[in-house]
Amino acid sequence: xxxxxxxxxxxxxxxxxxxxxxxxxxxxxxxxxxxxxxxxxxxxxxxxxxxxxxxxxxxxxxxxxxxxxxxxxxxxxxxxxxxxxxxxxxxxxxxxxxxxxxxxxxxxxxxxxxxxxxxxxxxxxxxxxxxxxxxxxxxxxxxxxxxxxxxxxxxxxxxxxxxxxxxxxxxxxxxxxxxxxxxxxxxxxxxxxxxxxxxxxxxxxxxxxxxxxxxxxxxxxxxxxxxxxxxxxxxxxxxxxxxxxxxxxxxxxxxxxxxxxxxxxxxxxxxxxxxxxxxxxxxxxxxxxxxxxxxxxxxxxxxxxxxxxxxxxxxxxxxxxxxxxxxxxxxxxxxxxxxxxxxxxxxxxxxxxxxxxxxxxxxxxxxxxxxxxxxxxxxxxxxxxxxxxxxxxxxxxxxxxxxxxxxxxxxxxxxxxxxxxxxxxxxxxxxxxxxxxxxxxxxxxxxxxxxxxxxxxxxxxxxxxxxxxxxxxxxxxxxxxxxxxxxxxxxxxxxxxxxxxxxxxxxxxxxxxxxxxxxxxxxxxxxxxxxxxxxxxxxxxxxxxxxxxxxxxxxxxxxxxxxxxxxxxxxxxxxxxxxxxxxxxxxxxxxxxxxxxxxxxxxxxxxxxxxxxxxxxxxxxxxxxxxxxxxxxxxxxxxxxxxxxxxxxxxxxxxxxxxxxxxxxxxxxxxxxxxxxxxxxxxxxxxxxxxxxxxxxxxxxxxxxxxxxxxxxxxxxxxxx
Numbered sequence: 001x002x003x004x005x006x007x008x009x010x011x012x013x014x015x016x017x018x019x020x021x022x023x024x025x026x027x028x029x030x031x032x033x034x035x036x037x038x039x040x041x042x043x044x045x046x047x048x049x050x051x052x053x054x055x056x057x058x059x060x061x062x063x064x065x066x067x068x069x070x071x072x073x074x075x076x077x078x079x080x081x082x083x084x085x086x087x088x089x090x091x092x093x094x095x096x097x098x099x100x101x102x103x104x105x106x107x108x109x110x111x112x113x114x115x116x117x118x119x120x121x122x123x124x125x126x127x128x129x130x131x132x133x134x135x136x137x138x139x140x141x142x143x144x145x146x147x148x149x150x151x152x153x154x155x156x157x158x159x160x161x162x163x164x165x166x167x168x169x170x171x172x173x174x175x176x177x178x179x180x181x182x183x184x185x186x187x188x189x190x191x192x193x194x195x196x197x198x199x200x201x202x203x204x205x206x207x208x209x210x211x212x213x214x215x216x217x218x219x220x221x222x223x224x225x226x227x228x229x230x231x232x233x234x235x236x237x238x239x240x241x242x243x244x245x246x247x248x249x250x251x252x253x254x255x256x257x258x259x260x261x262x263x264x265x266x267x268x269x270x271x272x273x274x275x276x277x278x279x280x281x282x283x284x285x286x287x288x289x290x291x292x293x294x295x296x297x298x299x300x301x302x303x304x305x306x307x308x309x310x311x312x313x314x315x316x317x318x319x320x321x322x323x324x325x326x327x328x329x330x331x332x333x334x335x336x337x338x339x340x341x342x343x344x345x346x347x348x349x350x351x352x353x354x355x356x357x358x359x360x361x362x363x364x365x366x367x368x369x370x371x372x373x374x375x376x377x378x379x380x381x382x383x384x385x386x387x388x389x390x391x392x393x394x395x396x397x398x399x400x401x402x403x404x405x406x407x408x409x410x411x412x413x414x415x416x417x418x419x420x421x422x423x424x425x426x427x428x429x430x431x432x433x434x435x436x437x438x439x440x441x442x443x444x445x446x447x448x449x450x451x452x453x454x455x456x457x458x459x460x461x462x463x464x465x466x467x468x469x470x471x472x473x474x475x476x477x478x479x480x481x482x483x484x485x486x487x488x489x490x491x492x493x494x495x496x497x498x499x500x501x502x503x504x505x506x507x508x509x510x511x512x513x514x515x516x517x518x519x520x521x522x523x524x525x526x527x528x529x530x531x532x533x534x535x536x537x538x539x540x541x542x543x544x545x546x547x548x549x550x551x552x553x554x555x556x557x558x559x560x561x562x563x564x565x566x567x568x569x570x571x572x573x574x575x576x577x578x579x580x581x582x583x584x585x586x587x588x589x590x591x592x593x594x595x596x597x598x599x600x601x602x603x604x605x606x607x608x609x610x611x612x613x614x615x616x617x618x619x620x621x622x623x624x625x626x627x628x629x630x631x632x633x634x635x636x637x638x639x640x641x642x643x644x645x646x647x648x649x650x651x652x653x654x655x656x657x658x659x660x661x662x663x664x665x666x667x668x669x670x671x672x673x674x675x676x677x678x679x680x681x682x683x684x685x686x687x688x689x690x691x692x693x694x695x696x697x698x699x700x701x702x703x704x705x706x707x708x709x710x711x712x713x714x715x716x717x718x719x720x721x
Contacts, residue, residue, distance in 0.1 A: 044181070044189045044213075049074055049174060053151070054082045058172040059141035060165060061151040062158065065176040066299040066313075067250040068214025071153040074179070075121050082119060084147070087111065089122045096130035105140065117147030125154035126297065134159055141170065155297030176301065180211025189213065193220030201233040208236050208314065212299070215315050218242050238318015247319040251298060262289055263298075263312075264327070267320035268335040268358065272300065273309045279342040280335045333359045340364065357386065362394050366401025370436065371468075373407050373505075383408045396424035403436055410443035411505070411550065413585045418444045435459045439469050442476040445589045448628040452591075453480025460493055471497040471508035479515055483591055483631040487519060507550050510539055514554035518599060521561055522636070533561030537570070549584030552577075553592060556599035563606035575603050593623035594633045601640050605647060610716055613644050641667070645717055658699055658717075665692045667718055670709050 053061060053074075063071045079086040087108030095101045108120065120140065128134060138160055140150050152158055165171035181189065186206035190197055193216075197205075201223065209215040219233075222242045226232030238244065252260060266277045266286075274287020291307050294300040299313035312320070324332060340355030349372045356365040369383060387395060387405050395401050406421035422440055425433075435458065442455035456476035459469065474497025481490035497512035513536050520529035536558045540551070559574035578600060585593075597620035604613035617640045624633060638660070645663040658666065668678045675693065676686040697703060700711045712718045 043073060043077075044185050044192070046070070046074060046077060046185065049178065050078050050081050052174065052178075053078045053172065056149070056172040058170050059144075059149055060138070060160075060170055061149055061172045061174075062160075062162075063151065063153040063174045063179070064157060065155070065174075065179045066297045067155055068212060068246070069176055069179040070181075070213045071179070072123050073213075074174075075123060075151065075153055078151075079119070079121070084117050084119050084149075085111075086119045086121055089120065091122050091124040091127040093127060095128060096133050098130070098132045098136050101133050101136055109144075115145060117145050117149075119149045119151055120144065121151045121153070123153045125152040125158055126156040128158065131159065157295040176299065179213075181206075181213055181216065182211070186211060186216055189216050190220050193217055194224055197223065197229060197233075201229050204233040205236060210314060212313065212315065214246065215243065218246055238315040238320070239322040240318075243315050244319050244322065247316060251316065252319075255293075259289055259293055262286055263293075264320050264324050265331055265335060267312075267317055267324055268332045269339055271303065271309055271311055276339060276342055280338045282338075333361075337361065337364075344368070353386065357389055362390050362398045362401055365390070366395075366398045366404055369404035370400045370407070370433075373404055373411075395421065399425050399430060399433060403433060403440060406440045407436075407443070410440055413550070413588045415444050415446060415587050415589070419446055435461070435473075436469060439473050439476075442473065445476075445591070449480050449483050449591050449631060450629045452476055453484065456480060456493075460496075468505065471499070471512060472505055473497075475508050475512045475515065478512065479591070482515060482519060483595075483633060484629065485632055487523075490519070491516070507548050507554075510536075510551055510554045513539060514557040517561055518557045518595070521557070521564060521602075529561060530565050533558060533565060537562065537574075540574070547581070549581045552579075552581035552585065553596045553599065555581065556596050556603065559603040560599045560606070563603040568607060571603055571607060575600055575607075590623045590625075590627040591631065591633065594620040594627070594631075594637075597623065598633065598636050598640060601644070605640075605643055608647075610644055610647050613640070613647075614716070614718075617641055617644060638664075658696055659692075662692045662696045662699070663717065665689055666696050666708065666712055669693065669705055669712070670718055 063074060065071055087105070089095065089104055089108065095104060105120065109118065122128070122137070128137070137150055137152070141148075144150070162171060162173075166173075183203075183206055186209065187199075187202050190202045190205060197220070205216065205219040205223075209219055218240075219236050222236065222240055223229050223232050236243075238247070252263075255263070262277060262281065266272055266280055269276065269280070272290055274285075274290060277286035277290070278284050287308065290300060290310055294302060294307065294310060299316050300310040301313070303309040303311055321332075336355045336359035340352045340359065340361075343349075343352035343355060349368060353365060353368045353372075356368060365386065369386065373383065383404070387401075387408065390401065395405050402421045402425035406418045406425060409415075409418035409421065418440065422437065422444065425437060438455045438459040442452045442459065445452040453476070456473045459473035460477045474493040478490045478492075478494030478497065481487070481493070494512045494516050498509055498516065513532070517529065517532040517536050519525075520532050523529075536554065540554060540558055555574045555578035559571045559578060562568075562571035562574060578596065582588075582596060588596075597616040601613040601616035601620065604610070604616060617637060620633070620637055620640075624631070624637070627633075641663065642660050645658065645660075664682060665678060668681065671678075673681070674686075675689040679686045679689045682689065693705070693708070697705075697708050700708050702708045702711050709718065
């Protein structure tokens with residue numbers, strides 16, 4: 001597609017070309033027939049880029065990238081493969097004079113031929129700054145023979161109407177992302193530069209150089225001087241002297257003092273933007289400076305189309321950080337602290353936390369962790385690696401950090417570790433964190449359900465509805481009331497916890513819904529139980545916490561409700577999910593494990609899987625041995641065994657069904673406990689146990705304890721193992 005510059009520009013350019021023979025004599029000397037860059041045996045071929053240049057119909061080609069990205073070499077490779085004649089102009093200051101530029105172009109065209117398509121290649125085009133000279137180059141795209149190309153290789157963005165040219169499809173652009181070497185090209189270059197490099201060293205260097213050809217060549221040079229290539233490759237960075245000298249010479253030498261200050265003082269940051277750098281520097285206008293430097297050939301790579309955020313090349317960052325460490329080392333931590341404050345103000349807690357870590361600020365990291373821990377999945381990412389950055393001693397020295405560590409361990413079911421950090425936090429705990437500490441103590445629940453309820457009630461007392469920890473406290477307070485037999489009082493905190501609170505820990509809301517559903521199911525509250533079950537199932541299908549181990553209980557309750565409603569297929573799926581997630585619970589709280597297993601047992605019975613139900617009931621009973629308080633769960637276990645035994649007896653076709661008391665004694669017979677010891681466990685006399693055991697023998701049609709155990713196992717009244 002032909003480019004149509006303004007008529008005035010075309011006329012002026014045409015006139016200058018016609019009068020070129022009368023221009024200064026030096027113009028003819030500027031033109032040269034061969035490029036400055038010559039190909040050698042170890043030059044890496046770049047056919048993918050040459051093909052794009054040779055095959056384009058656009059009359060203007062821009063190759064724009066920072067120094068050392070192989071622009072001149074690419075032009076040379078293009079010239080060797082394209083049948084069109086090339087007229088070469090090295091961009092020198094004199095070409096900013098339109099008359100000299102016109103004469104140089106005329107000299108090139110006379111040699112190449114004026115009636116055939118040509119490629120007018122101008123290297124180092126960043127030297128051309130005069131508007132009249134650039135306007136002439138634009139006009140040449142219509143004055144040269146059809147099929148010709150004006151090719152500009154430049155470190156900086158030329159002042160051409162690129163937007164219009166793109167819209168007219170008259171512009172081919174290759175930029176640093178295109179010129180960055182692929183892994184294969186990088187490996188070829190490094191192998192040419194140093195044949196002794198191994199594959200591991202080559203891969204490491206290619207990754208660190210990010211495809212920058214000049215950096216790859218410098219890396220190979222630095223490794224030649226190293227005694228251990230593997231170690232040298234692993235430590236290759238911007239602080240390397242060879243890289244540092246190159247960056248200083250070709251990138252930083254011509255910067256103004258103000259621009260250099262911006263880059264050096266903001267070098268601790270991973271991403272640069274105007275507002276962020278302004279906050280770090282305590283100034284304004286940095287965004288314009290970043291855009292200007294990026295367009296002038298500094299390897300600052302835009303991360304968005306608006307050119308508001310930039311990522312510096314890793315090696316440039318290394319050089320700048322080394323300079324900051326030499327000249328003003330205290331400013332590194334200051335930059336991280338100021339950047340963290342800015343990120344926190346914008347709501348980016350993950351970035352704020354990263355800056356606190358880079359600054360080594362344990363107190364600030366603790367405050368961020370504690371504030372955001374309830375909603376940690378979207379806001380912070382994994383918390384444990386953050387804690388490991390500090391170690392137990394430093395964590396214990398900061399109240400909020402210790403409390404955050406305690407909470408993270410508690411949410412993961414690691415109760416001993418959580419208790420350790422709770423003790424560490426107690427000695428230096430400000431009043432503002434007292435309710436938070438109570439929530440974590442309730443999560444740990446080392447002293448039983450009754451104390452858990454008291455701690456949770458203390459934490460649930462504040463009227464701050466936006467507290468992200470409030471649903472956690474509401475859940476634990478409601479569970480305690482329910483399991484201690486105060487079902488009516490349990491509803492309010494559970495319903496409060498089931499509300500959506502911004503930033504709250506999502507599993508807490510789901511667990512509140514599960515507890516309300518379980519209450520309705522155990523009370524045989526028909527339609528209401530079905531409604532709550534469906535609501536819980538919908539939440540688990542759609543909600544983000546569905547795959548966290550702590551939600552195993554919610555899946556188990558949902559399985560119970562679905563099985564109760566006759567939805568067998570999904571009930572089995574939920575039960576399977578609950579058991580899979582439960583494997584991820586390291587040291588779960590006794591009441592939680594017991595309630596989980598009881599819900600599964602009730603689902604199993606509804607699904608006619610008596611063996612699975614008995615296994616779950618056994619697990620629930622073992623869990624409650626570690627619970628100091630008398631809970632309704634004990635009654636639920638007895639009821640569950642009765643249902644399981646009745647189911648087994650009916651399946652076995654026994655003529656006389658065993659009583660609940662006889663079944664309870666029967667379950668102890670496989671053990672080595674004596675009748676007296678069984679009686680102590682059941683809080684009855686040994687004579688009562690003996691009487692109930694013999695009654696069970698008669699109903700099972702056996703005459704001894706061992707025969708009774710064998711018969712009971714045969715018909716499924718006791719576990720097979």
